[in-house]
Structure formats: structure tokens, C-alpha cells
Amino acid sequence: MNDHKDRSNSKQPQSCHPQKQHVKDDKKSGSRFWKELAKGIVISNPVFILVLGLCPTLAITSSITNALGMSAGVIFVLLCSNIMISSIRKATPLMVRIPVFIVVIATFVTILSLVFEAYLPPLHKSLGIYLPLIVVNCINLGRAEAFASKNSVVLSAADALGIGLGFTIALIIISFLREILGTGSLEIFERQLFKLPGLFTHPLIFFISPPGAFLVIGTMMALFRLIGVIRGE
Amino acid sequence: MNNLLTIFIAMVIVNNMVLAKFLGLCPFFGVSKKLSNAFSMGIAVTLVMLIASVSTSVIYNYILVPYKVKFMNIVIYILVIASLVQIVELIIKRTNIILYNALGIYLPLITTNCTVLGITLINSAENYSILESVVSALGAGIGFTLVLIIMSGIREKLDLADSPKSMRGLPVAFLVAALLALAFVGFNGMV
């Protein structure tokens, strides 16, 4: 539990490199499932603490619909690839493991893309190139290398769900802020939820644009770290 | 010719890979304070982008499209890129060991760099010919290097500044990026 503290002051984003992602594992099972799950949501939140999966995050959070679609996609890929990689972990030779992980992840991303194209065309269109970019999202390769290749299928699934949920929550927070401030209203899957009278007529378009994304995430990161500082220290 | 110039300028400034398309953020925020390292990193990525764009463009235009297997692009592109990075890494190791050590872990990480896969996907999405893909990749790489150099220069000052504990490091870097992105938005009407 201690090794995330020294990351909170580190200057560099966590790379896909497995050593920097290691959070202490202990050997009990059963309730571990839920523990792994909870871990991914706050303590090892992929976006705000581990700083993984940045690229799609910033691009997709201009609308909450896109954020939800992307999160669903990432959870799907992460879950499937973690399970797959975990189940073949004993047979996978160390030398070719990275290419193997990449092929597995790329396959599931392609499946996701094909399914979205057929059944959710507007989402597929608005996610654009960020959908296939899930392949290089460090979350997948990182968790595959750091966790799935070393743990049982069940625990790997829990890890995937936890990290996936953490990712989803982060995305929802960011896109909620950006959409409310940037358009003055909230729309989910083309159904308008509500409008904020003042903001709707004069939306702060800044937040929908790229600089706004940087601003929101930077602020949220500082906030999450502040929470960590207050509770941890 | 006009079209190629437009593509090039658009990629460098208007649709800058980092500040407009949000690709390549990991190396951007992790860039070293030494300008020469930032420059080398940028050049290395640009090189990989160029070679990857040419190979994937050839594969796309001569294999994927005619045989109607466009959906295989994700798997094939990432495998091509992964192999390319391995080869480039080997070449750098043999020819310039100093550079190799300086780049360290970041070299193999170019594989998972969004910019490289990103540019190959952009080229396919826009149905660029091989020549257009090259120009696009060149522009994207130069734009990426440009932003990396700017950030590297700012980095040093950032670390010396006195910021609140929770803002230190990444959050402040993000705010700087916000300002940079804002500046680049000014280029929007250009093409």
C-alpha cells in the first residue's frame, strides 16, 4: 500500500513499464476479488494516479456520451485481454510475450471496432481514430505485463474491472465538467438531460477545446493528489 | 503540390499531434530537461513515423483495400510498428551507443506511442496516397518534435518554480500544456 505514495510526487507519468505499475500483492484469495476491484478505482486510479491512458482521455472527454462509449470499450478490451493473457500465461514463452500481448489486445480492439461499426454507428463515428488507439493505451499492455501474466484468471478479471471502473469514473468526471462548462447542457446518447440557463446561452467554449481538456485534467490531478496528501501524510 | 503543402502545414501546426490531437502525451510530459535529448527523441519518433507511414501506406493501398480486408489494419499496423522499433533500436545500439543509453527505456516505448499508430491510422482514414502519407508523417513528426522542444525548455523553469505540493510535477505541466494548446488554437483558420 505504501508504494503509491512515492509516485504521487514523481514528475514523470507512469510508462507502460511494468515495474512502475506494481502495487503490492498479498497471497489471500476470495475477498481479494473485491479488494483488487476497489484498488483500481481510487488508490490506483489509472488516469489521475497512475497516469495511464492519457491520449484517448483528453480527446474523448468533450462529450459525456463519447466518454461512456470509450469507457465501455476500454473495459471490454481490458477484461477480455486480461482474461485471455492470464489463461495462456503458463504456456507463453517469455521472449515473445510482448508481441503476443499486442496481438491479443489488437484483436479485441478490432472486434470492438467492428461491433461498434455495426451496432452503434454514431458512436463509432464520433470516437474516430481514438477507438483503434485503445491498442496503444498503456492501460492494456501495462496491466497485461504487470498483472495478468502473473496472476490467476479470476484475479486478472477483477483487476481489469477495477482499473476499468477507475478509468470510467475519471472519464465521467472530466467529461461532465467539460460538457457542462463548454456547452451549458448535458446530453447522453442524444437525449438532452438538462440545461443550465446561464451557461447555455453563453457557454465557455474553452472547455470543449483542447486547452480546456488539459486544464481540467491538470486540476483534477492536483485535486486527487491533494486528497492523497491530506489522507496519506 | 498545393495539396501536399496544405497537408504538411496542417499536421505541423493546425492539427498538431500533441496539442490538438492529444497524441504522444507520455513522452511529452516525461520529456527530459536537456534540449538535446528532447530533440533526439523527437527525431527518433519522426523517423519511426516516416518509415511506419510508408510501410503501412503501401500495405493499405496495395493489400488491405484491394482484398477488402481493411479491418485487419489495426493488428497489422501495430505489428509493423513493433518490428520497426525493434530494428531501429538495434541500429541505434550498433551505431551510436551514447544515444542509445541516453534514450534508455523510451526507445522501446515508441511502440506504444500513440503518435506512431495514430499517424498510420490518420493516413488510412484520409485515404492518403503513399506520397501524401509521407508528407503527413513528416509534418506530424516535426510538429511533435517542435512541441517536445518547447516543453523541454519550459521544464527546467517549472522544476525550479515554487508550486503547491499537490500541483508539483504533472499538474503544473498540464496547465502549461493548456496554455500552449491555447496558443496553437490561434492557428486554426490557417488552412
Add this chain to the structure above:
Amino acid sequence: MRNKILSNKAYPVVFLAVIVIVSVVLLIAVNGITSSIVESRKREEIKGILENIFPEMSQYELEDEVYIIYEDGERAGYAFIARGSGYGGDIDILVGLDNGFGIKGVSILSQTETPGVGSRITESLFTDQFKGLSASDIALKSEGGKIDAITGATISSRAVVDAIQKKMVEIIDTLEK
């Protein structure tokens, strides 16, 4: 026996090859299912738009790039898809022609122009302008034609105009042969 397989020098390569083969097979299978859905949806979409432009349409045929429209067995007109380069990317336009090669109707199929500005090319106040015009009329008013551009969206408007004009001339040429 197991260790003998695992320490075989060729094993890593074989393993990777197997994974790749499995993935390719899986993808071809999924693509087979989804592509037919995508195809039929595209056809439905085109059919819907054609019916909008030709309300009396009973059936249509696609020959090369031209849709031939039939009303009760008689040729009622033609349609084609023009593609232009807009401000934000490609713009796909469906253009309907009557038997005299005048425009019956125009419908924007897809565009990624600036919302609220360039995207207004989809509005009927813009597309209705094309009705009844012949190829020589298709240009912006500022350039000698009969089309009013959308205020503040000259680039998007011009892209549509240019695309339609060019393709129309091409298609009429083909049809006359």
C-alpha cells in the same frame, strides 16, 4: 514431455504464429457477421434518401456509379454521390437528377464541418437552392452562379457546390453516351 516442448528453440516462434493465426481467423469471422449488417444499413440509408428526393420511386438500380430511379417501371431520373473536401473533412452528397438532367434534389449524406456553422449545409434552406438547376448554374453567387453560401461558412458551401458541379458534369457525360 512438457518441458521438452517448452525448451525447444522453435517454440516461441510457433506459439506466436499460432496466436496470430487464431486472431486472424477470429477477426475474419467477426467481420463476416458485422460487415453484412453494415452493408444492409448503408443500403437502407441510401434508399431512404432516394425516396426523399423521388417520392414516387418504386425501385432503383445501381449501375457503376449511377443510381437509376424507376417509377412504376418507367425511368424517372438518376442519382449519384459526389464527394467534396470541406473545412473539416470529406462531405458526401447525394444528388438526384430528373430525366432532363436538371437537379431534382440534394441531400448531404455525411459531413464533419463546424457545428452550427459549416454543418448548416445540411439544412434545406441551403440544399433546396439546387433544385431545378442545370450544371452551368451550379456555383456560388459570388462566383457567377445561383447558390447563396451559408453566412460564415463559405468554405463548406463552396466545397458542396464544387463537388456537385464537377460530378454532375461527369455523370451527365457518362449518361449521354
